[in-house]
Amino acid sequence: MPRARRGAEDLDLPSFVPVPRPGGGSRLLARLPEPDARAYEGLVEAALPAIERALGPEVVANRALPGPGVRLEPVAAARARHRAALAALLRARDVRAVLVLDVADFYPSTAPVAVERALRWAGGPALAEPLGRLLRSLGERGVRGLPVGPEPSAVLANAVLGPLDAALRGAExxxxxxxxxxxxxxxxxxxxxxxxxxxxxxxxALGLAANPRKTRILTEPEEVRAMARWGVPSGPPR
Structure with a gap:
């Protein structure tokens, strides 16, 4: 495995595997060196109870299962919950518009400092510094933001966007x-x-931005009704 030198320390380099995106194009899955993968999972596993307690029911994908390690709810079960919850929301009599928002280049754009803030917000401040340090080390070795692929990244991604959930709740x-x-x-x-x-x-405030191509407000009745048929984005959680 290729190695990088940091001071007197030799570090293995991550590898990257291109996989197609459902909507076209591709993304790079990160395969972390074994010591980094173990450290990443261990730190996120320790933060997991606090993160799950901090998340509201509106966060559907990548919810953690009880038990040891970092294990996520199967995608099919999460999709079914999402479709049912969305149908219930859209049945409300007062729905006249639908806000649809997507974060641009989410994983690669998520800086270590955003992860550190998320852990402090969730109630895991002792883990903020070591996780931030690990992500910075990976960044020095070619990983932009959150590594795409490892399940611990999915847990951290949910926590990072906690302030977005709070902002929408604040808007009622x-x-x-x-x-x-x-x-x-x-x-x-x-x-x-x-x-x-x-x-x-x-x-x-998180150093992120909405994707202008995928962020819009739907107002036509047929567009609003179509949301119930659309359900969830295609492809697995990122």
Missing amino acids: LRHLRWVDDVIAPAPGPDAARRGLDRAFGALD
Whole structure:
């Protein structure tokens, strides 16, 4: 395995495997060196109870299963819960618009400092520094942001976007979040725009931004009805 030198220390380099995206293009899955993978899982496992307690029910994908290690709910079960919850939200009589939001380049754009803040927010401050240090070390070896692929990254991703959930709740919008994809029914376009403004502010504070190609407010009745058929994004949680 290729190695990098940091001071007097030799470190193994991660490897990357391209995989196709469901919507086209590809992304790089990171295969971490074994010592880093063990350290990553151990730190996230220790933070897991605090993170899960901090997340609300609107966060659907990548919820952790009880027991040792970092194990996530199967995708099929999470999708079924998402579809049922979305259908219930859209059945509300006052829904006249739907805010749809996606975070641009989410995993690679998530800086270690955002992960550290998320752990402090969730109630795991003692783990913030060692996890941030590990992610910075991986960054020096070619991993941008959160490594794509390892399950611990999915847990941290949920925690990082906790302030986005809080911003939408503060705008009095009920919403669902599938990793970084958000659907928030609203009583009208003005309410949806207020929610979007708050979401922009929360993302900016995290060093993130919305994807302009995938972020919009739906107002046509047929568009709103179509959301129930759409359900969840295609492809597995990132």
